Amino acid sequence: MTAVENVRQTNEGGQEMRSRSEIGAKELLREVGSVLRMSEAEAAKLGQIPVDPDEDQTMIINMGPQHPSTHGVLRLMLELQGETVLRCKPIIGYLHTGMEKTGEDLTFLQGGTNVTRMDYLSPLNNELVFSMATEKLLGIENDIPERAVWMRMLLSELNRMSSHLLFLATNGMDIGAVSMMLYGWREREEVLRFFQKVTGLRMNHNFIRPGGLAADLPPGWRDDVLAILEMLPSRLEEYDVLMTNQPIWRERLQGVGVITADEALALGTSGPILRSTGVAWDLRRDQPYLRYDDVEFDVIVGSYGDAFDRYAIRLDEIRESMKIVRQILDRMPSGDYRIQNKKVTPPPRARIDESMEALIHHFKIFTEGFRVPEGEVYVGIESPRGEIGCYIVSDGGPKPYRIHMRAPSFVNIQALPHMMRGGLVADAVAVISSVDPVLGEVDR
Amino acid sequence: MSEVEQVELLHGAPVSDSRGQRVVHPSREQYIAVLKKLIDEGYVMCSDLTAVDYLTHPGRTLPAGLAAERFELVLNLTSITTRDRIRVRVQIPEGDAVVASAFDLWPGTEAMEREVFDMYGIRFDGHPDLTRILMPEDWDGHPLRKDYEIGRIPVQFKGAHS
Numbered sequence: 001m002t003a004v005e006n007v008r009q010t011n012e013g014g015q016e017m018r019s020r021s022e023i024g025a026k027e028l029l030r031e032v033g034s035v036l037r038m039s040e041a042e043a044a045k046l047g048q049i050p051v052d053p054d055e056d057q058t059m060i061i062n063m064g065p066q067h068p069s070t071h072g073v074l075r076l077m078l079e080l081q082g083e084t085v086l087r088c089k090p091i092i093g094y095l096h097t098g099m100e101k102t103g104e105d106l107t108f109l110q111g112g113t114n115v116t117r118m119d120y121l122s123p124l125n126n127e128l129v130f131s132m133a134t135e136k137l138l139g140i141e142n143d144i145p146e147r148a149v150w151m152r153m154l155l156s157e158l159n160r161m162s163s164h165l166l167f168l169a170t171n172g173m174d175i176g177a178v179s180m181m182l183y184g185w186r187e188r189e190e191v192l193r194f195f196q197k198v199t200g201l202r203m204n205h206n207f208i209r210p211g212g213l214a215a216d217l218p219p220g221w222r223d224d225v226l227a228i229l230e231m232l233p234s235r236l237e238e239y240d241v242l243m244t245n246q247p248i249w250r251e252r253l254q255g256v257g258v259i260t261a262d263e264a265l266a267l268g269t270s271g272p273i274l275r276s277t278g279v280a281w282d283l284r285r286d287q288p289y290l291r292y293d294d295v296e297f298d299v300i301v302g303s304y305g306d307a308f309d310r311y312a313i314r315l316d317e318i319r320e321s322m323k324i325v326r327q328i329l330d331r332m333p334s335g336d337y338r339i340q341n342k343k344v345t346p347p348p349r350a351r352i353d354e355s356m357e358a359l360i361h362h363f364k365i366f367t368e369g370f371r372v373p374e375g376e377v378y379v380g381i382e383s384p385r386g387e388i389g390c391y392i393v394s395d396g397g398p399k400p401y402r403i404h405m406r407a408p409s410f411v412n413i414q415a416l417p418h419m420m421r422g423g424l425v426a427d428a429v430a431v432i433s434s435v436d437p438v439l440g441e442v443d444r
Numbered sequence: 445m446s447e448v449e450q451v452e453l454l455h456g457a458p459v460s461d462s463r464g465q466r467v468v469h470p471s472r473e474q475y476i477a478v479l480k481k482l483i484d485e486g487y488v489m490c491s492d493l494t495a496v497d498y499l500t501h502p503g504r505t506l507p508a509g510l511a512a513e514r515f516e517l518v519l520n521l522t523s524i525t526t527r528d529r530i531r532v533r534v535q536i537p538e539g540d541a542v543v544a545s546a547f548d549l550w551p552g553t554e555a556m557e558r559e560v561f562d563m564y565g566i567r568f569d570g571h572p573d574l575t576r577i578l579m580p581e582d583w584d585g586h587p588l589r590k591d592y593e594i595g596r597i598p599v600q601f602k603g604a605h606s
Contacts, residue, residue: 005562092577093576093578093579096578096579096585100563100588101588102588105594136463137463251522265488265489266526266550267550267551267552267557268490268491268550268552268553269552270489270491279524287527287529301570374504374505375462375463375505376462376496377462377463377465377517378492378520378524378529378531380520380529387522389491389520391492391494391518391520393496393501395500395501395504401496401501402588404494404518406491406492406494410555410556410559411552411555412555413555414552414554414555415552
């Protein structure tokens, strides 16, 4: 292969970052965030952007997709002047496996195995939003047994804790507190061990299903949760000593990657990024689902919109989740763990041995799936990363006609160019880390 | 004709109800104007922008007087003040799959519109950088269209006599 051919084959074409003299005013203004304050007409009045005589002094480099601090296969094109980031363009798609297309070929019962692999750090929230959307289409969202609802809440909160613990680990690692990496993984593993006991798997559980859950909580679950709740507070205090109160840590994060509330809203960000700017927007409180309106918790809000706020919000959200989990332990009702609706629920295992009809029923549900009435619905819940939404269109068949996941990381990542501009390369790492993207969900 | 009169209008566009969720159906011409009015009403967040290809499911329910087209652009807007959601569905014909970009209203839709372009081939007028985002640059076709086949790997011995 000739060198020219080689370049042609590896070239990304239109995705390449063009030099500043070539791009339009609009694109440049978007990167500096001016589009938030300036209309296109006003921008046109500014006339041509003067050619920067220092343009040949800058350098365009690729960060990623194999860079360890990009949390997977995120690729950033950075235009650098010395150590300063002038521009940044995130390039994604390296992990795209067509999961939305795959979802159209799986029944509603199988769909959980697909969506759970999108945001692999909070799989239970993915399953939850998918199940809730399916239930809304079926019209059974208010008939889910109380125990199933509270179990879902328990798992979703524990998942939030495990996800944020992993964030603390990777954030520490990116900033240079390598020991934090080990501590974060260690604590997360305790939560995952509980998931393994309950669902049989550490990740990708497919445990929350349309109609309820796959199984009841195993005996002794309460003690396991209590053990986690007992272990965590002292560990979180250790983190405070290790990181929050440590001058180097604060110097590294405070004032880095600042974004304002207006910008965060216009860019569509959600979750800790939006809350770090002072907007108290948490779907658990503002559009309560499950029984979040019955439990007490605080929405943690930052004030500066910088990387430190995003770190502190996540740390405190672990504490809030623990508060919720304690209330769930006190109030966990007894009852069924899934809806007893013949249409959705397979018959119990014992019935299959004695009843031909039960066997046929079981077989039909697992081979054909259940039919979902025609319609379309959007459900959004608060995942650890922000609003995760599920838009399902059903044509009345057993498979979704269209399934779209509104992935919080996909939207949040678009705020990167804005947050990085004018910062240092070393801060770029801190900014990526503070957004906490999961590339499985970005690319789907 | 009495049915047509019953359709509720919001900013000149028919409104329907889908499982208790409010849906506005502006035409392509009304689209940006309706969005601007919705922003003034407080729907300051564009949570989601996606599309659906109704090629094999043409018989969906739409408010009376609205012609169903092959593609549909779907936006989910959120109001932070009233804690409310509203959905916007725009019909886009197959032959002329172009719609105005909402980029000037929400810069955050930039990536989502690129994804819709990548997956459905719907073009957005006024988008600053309409290139593929998830698929490789030189990819043929738009994978989420219903006439785009799912790829399969040939399996040895499938269907062979036992």
